[in-house]
Amino acid sequence: MKTKINWYIFNAFNQRLGxxxxxxxxxxxxxxxxxxxxxxxxxxxxxxxxxxxxxxxSKTQNKTYISYSGYPGGKKVKKVSELIKTRPEFIIRxxxxxxxxxxxxxxxxxxxxxxxxxxxxxxxxxNVKYFY
Numbered sequence: 001m002k003t004k005i006n007w008y009i010f011n012a013f014n015q016r017l018g019x020x021x022x023x024x025x026x027x028x029x030x031x032x033x034x035x036x037x038x039x040x041x042x043x044x045x046x047x048x049x050x051x052x053x054x055x056x057x058s059k060t061q062n063k064t065y066i067s068y069s070g071y072p073g074g075k076k077v078k079k080v081s082e083l084i085k086t087r088p089e090f091i092i093r094x095x096x097x098x099x100x101x102x103x104x105x106x107x108x109x110x111x112x113x114x115x116x117x118x119x120x121x122x123x124x125x126x127n128v129k130y131f132y
Contacts, residue, residue: 007046
C-alpha cells in the first residue's frame with residue numbers, strides 16, 4: 001500500500017534546537033504514522049526562520065563544531081554564535097542527523113529542507129501541514 005507523502009512546515013522562530021530536531025527526526029523516519037514499517041516512506045519537512053533558533057544554557061558561547069581535513073594544520077573550529085549568523089541550516093541539519101539512527105535511515109536526511117528566512121522557494125508542495 002503506497003501512502004501519500006505529506007509535507008510538514010516548521011517555524012523555528014524561538015524554538016529549542018534539540019526539541020525541534022527530535023520531532024523532525026521522527027517525522028523524517030515516518031514513526032509518527034499509524035502504519036509505520038521500516039521500509040515505508042517518511043514525510044518531507046521544511047523549516048523556515050532557521051536563523052532564529054535558540055540553544056539552551058550557555059551553548060551559544062561554548063559549543064563548537066570541529067572539522068579536520070586530515071592534513072597537518074587542517075583543524076577548523078567554529079563557534080555556534082558565528083554559525084547562527086552565517087549558516088544556521090548547518091546547525092539544524094547536524095542536530096537532526098544526530099537524532100537519526102545510525103543505519104540506512106541516515107539517507108532520509110535529504111527529505112529535510114531548511115531556509116534561514118520566513119519563506120521557502122519550493123514548488124509543487126502538496127498535502128501541507130503547518131507546525132508553528
